[in-house]
Amino acid sequence: MYVAVKGGEAAILATHDLVAEARRGNPAVPEISVAQIREQQALACARVMNEGSLYDQDLAALALKQAQGDVIEAAFLMRAYRTTLPRFGSSEPLDTAAMAIRRRVSATYKDLPGGQVLGPTYDYTHRLFDFALMDEGGEAAPRKAAAPLDATMPRVPDILGAEGLMEAEEPPEGDPRPFDLTRDPVSFPADRDVRLQSMARGDEGFLLGLGYSVQRGFGGTHPFVGEVRVGEVAVEFVPEELGFAIDLGDITLTECQMVNQFQGSKDVPPQFTRGYGLVFGHSERKAMSMSLVDRALKARDFGEATNYPAQQDEFVLYHADNVEAAGFVEHLKLPHYVDFQGELELIRRIRREREERLAQEQEAMPEAAE
Amino acid sequence: MTIHQMPADDTKPAYNYAYLDEQTKRMIRRALLKAVAVPGYQVPFGSREMPLARGWGTGGIQITAAIIGPADTLKVIDQGADDTTNAVSIRKFFERTADARTCEATDEATIIQTRHRIPEAPLKPGQVMVYQVPMPEPLRRLEPREAETRKMHAWAEYGLMQVKLYEDIARYGEITKTYDYPVKVNGRYVMAPSPIPKFDNPKMHMSPSLQLFGAGREKRIYALPPYTSVRSLDFEDHPFRIQSWKQPCGLCGAADSYLDEVVIDDQGGRMFVCSDSHYCETRRAEGHRGAMLGDAAASGLVEETTP
Numbered sequence: 102m103y104v105a106v107k108g109g110e111a112a113i114l115a116t117h118d119l120v121a122e123a124r125r126g127n128p129a130v131p132e133i134s135v136a137q138i139r140e141q142q143a144l145a146c147a148r149v150m151n152e153g154s155l156y157d158q159d160l161a162a163l164a165l166k167q168a169q170g171d172v173i174e175a176a177f178l179m180r181a182y183r184t185t186l187p188r189f190g191s192s193e194p195l196d197t198a199a200m201a202i203r204r205r206v207s208a209t210y211k212d213l214p215g216g217q218v219l220g221p222t223y224d225y226t227h228r229l230f231d232f233a234l235m236d237e238g239g240e241a242a243p244r245k246a247a248a249p250l251d252a253t254m255p256r257v258p259d260i261l262g263a264e265g266l267m268e269a270e271e272p273p274e275g276d277p278r279p280f281d282l283t284r285d286p287v288s289f290p291a292d293r294d295v296r297l298q299s300m301a302r303g304d305e306g307f308l309l310g311l312g313y314s315v316q317r318g319f320g321g322t323h324p325f326v327g328e329v330r331v332g333e334v335a336v337e338f339v340p341e342e343l344g345f346a347i348d349l350g351d352i353t354l355t356e357c358q359m360v361n362q363f364q365g366s367k368d369v370p371p372q373f374t375r376g377y378g379l380v381f382g383h384s385e386r387k388a389m390s391m392s393l394v395d396r397a398l399k400a401r402d403f404g405e406a407t408n409y410p411a412q413q414d415e416f417v418l419y420h421a422d423n424v425e426a427a428g429f430v431e432h433l434k435l436p437h438y439v440d441f442q443g444e445l446e447l448i449r450r451i452r453r454e455r456e457e458r459l460a461q462e463q464e465a466m467p468e469a470a471e
Numbered sequence: 472m473t474i475h476q477m478p479a480d481d482t483k484p485a486y487n488y489a490y491l492d493e494q495t496k497r498m499i500r501r502a503l504l505k506a507v508a509v510p511g512y513q514v515p516f517g518s519r520e521m522p523l524a525r526g527w528g529t530g531g532i533q534i535t536a537a538i539i540g541p542a543d544t545l546k547v548i549d550q551g552a553d554d555t556t557n558a559v560s561i562r563k564f565f566e567r568t569a570d571a572r573t574c575e576a577t578d579e580a581t582i583i584q585t586r587h588r589i590p591e592a593p594l595k596p597g598q599v600m601v602y603q604v605p606m607p608e609p610l611r612r613l614e615p616r617e618a619e620t621r622k623m624h625a626w627a628e629y630g631l632m633q634v635k636l637y638e639d640i641a642r643y644g645e646i647t648k649t650y651d652y653p654v655k656v657n658g659r660y661v662m663a664p665s666p667i668p669k670f671d672n673p674k675m676h677m678s679p680s681l682q683l684f685g686a687g688r689e690k691r692i693y694a695l696p697p698y699t700s701v702r703s704l705d706f707e708d709h710p711f712r713i714q715s716w717k718q719p720c721g722l723c724g725a726a727d728s729y730l731d732e733v734v735i736d737d738q739g740g741r742m743f744v745c746s747d748s749h750y751c752e753t754r755r756a757e758g759h760r761g762a763m764l765g766d767a768a769a770s771g772l773v774e775e776t777t778p
Contacts, residue, residue: 428525
């Protein structure tokens with residue numbers, strides 16, 4: 102009797118061994134440790150934490166190690182783990198005004214309370230290779246400032262808000278618990294909590310492109326960076342049995358608030374409008390892109406036209422998720438031969454019928470062929 | 472409890488039975504009940520992030536995880552075959568997380584999870600088909616916005632689809648949809664049958680089995696209860712018709728099954744074989760011989776075993 106040859110299962114298992122071998126690379130080169138990735142590839146870890154929607158630097162570093170530095174694959178590992186974690190509650194709202202500042206710059210004021218704090222940034226470097234990094238053993242020794250930073254630094258939109266010039270951020274009626282898009286399906290039009298949540302976990306490159314499109318003219322946003330700040334913020338939680346807030350620890354955040362062209366109406370005097378971005382770790386590009394797109398997505402709320410991709414919530418929210426996008430794009434690698442056979446059968450038949458028809462026409466009008 | 476904390480016999484971390492936590496399974500079952508109550512209607516559900524990639528069957532996997540129990544026997548097919556990479560991977564997932572009893576025989580299975588095919592052997596009452604669905608919205612290619620397509624379904628406004636099918640006929644002489652061919656369910660909702668070839672559409676009509684559809688990435692579940700009317704959209708003067716082949720299966724000689732084309736050389740040589748691997752094997756075991764069975768053994772497609 103004849104049976105189908107089945108090599109599939111063994112071949113699949115072999116791919117697991119092969120990828121492990123490829124991940125390790127040349128065994129003569131020392132293996133990288135998770136701690137090294139966490140400490141020395143912190144910006145990559147931040148991106149994995151953002152797109153994986155989980156603040157855990159060690160797991161982000163492990164994910165990067167396991168994924169050979171593939172950020173989307175690493176984010177996927179984070180999410181598949183995150184989905185198994187219990188939700189024991191929501192934290193208290195974070196107070197970013199009380200952030201322990203590492204960096205804080207404003208483009209709208211020359212100087213302001215708390216001052217401009219440049220902090221660690223590539224912004225003012227020349228992009229020239231530092232070949233000394235080819236060798237190990239380099240240690241940086243930054244100088245301490247003469248005086249400590251101010252304990253609290255007012256946020257720029259709050260300064261504008263005190264003058265009534267900035268669109269106020271009011272919690273929705275009853276201040277409900279924010280939507281959780283990992284637990285419930287999103288419907289459209291999506292509210293702002295859903296939009297911000299989706300963008301915070303969205304692909305940095307996608308949001309960067311959309312934010313850029315808005316600046317270039319595919320959307321009417323003309324923003325100023327009110328402020329970008331990076332630093333540590335305490336996360337507080339109120340356990341039901343205690344009834345008061347306890348400190349769960351600090352997380353590093355980047356917050357960006359863009360000041361956009363004003364809006365006004367018969368009843369409301371003109372005010373600047375706000376674009377908001379908040380992400381894990383030091384991720385200025387992501388926070389800025391997010392705040393550009395946040396403002397663009399407010400178009401409908403302000404009665405503006407929504408002609409461009411960045412202004413359409415369905416477009417932005419559905420396509421910003423890189424783990425979903427990568428899955429669907431890459432599923433094209435799966436076998437599709439059954440459907441393709443359907444297409445082959447159809448195209449061959451249509452071509453055959455066309456040839457027969459042409460041949461008949463030829464016979465019917467022999468002189469036309471001459 | 473996290474996988475770090477969950478105690479097990481050997482204190483190794485462990486996942487819940489069939490991976491999903493029980494709250495999530497209940498949520499999915501509620502969505503399934505609603506879907507069964509309104510055949511063909513797409514029920515939004517809180518699709519979870521799965522350890523397999525989106526677009527690789529996470530909707531079907533979540534449904535199977537929510538309905539499977541120790542008494543079930545699971546068959547997983549992709550392209551009709553039990554040994555395609557994705558089918559193997561999903562079967563292993565349930566063997567690992569649900570200690571599932573698996574099989575390849577269509578009539579032994581209580582749950583059949585599938586991508587792109589319905590088995591050739593008729594399904595029986597009590598069997599559950601679970602379809603993996605990439606694009607649950609049949610109108611999506613005509614209208615990209617979900618907010619609009621939901622309204623179109625609510626109003627049963629399917630004119631756009633009829634126009635699309637008509638335009639196909641005007642341009643090519645026939646409807647050019649060969650898979651994921653739209654159907655009307657119970658005289659009400661237009662539904663995407665998932666990318667099964669239209670050859671399989673008639674098998675859905677009045678099927679004695681329960682048919683469940685899961686789209687994980689798009690976060691939708693829909694269903695066909697047993698004995699539901701499923702009509703492939705067509706026109707009186709252009710009736711629906713299924714694919715046909717000029718020759719029978721090269722291995723088992725079946726003339727009634729969906730055939731895959733296998734390229735056997737670079738001289739234009741082709742062999743047509745059943746896409747339903749179990750159907751084909753069963754027929755060969757019964758003594759049916761296709762014209763190319765010997766050649767197939769020579770090219771390593773099948774193996775001759777001594778009884």
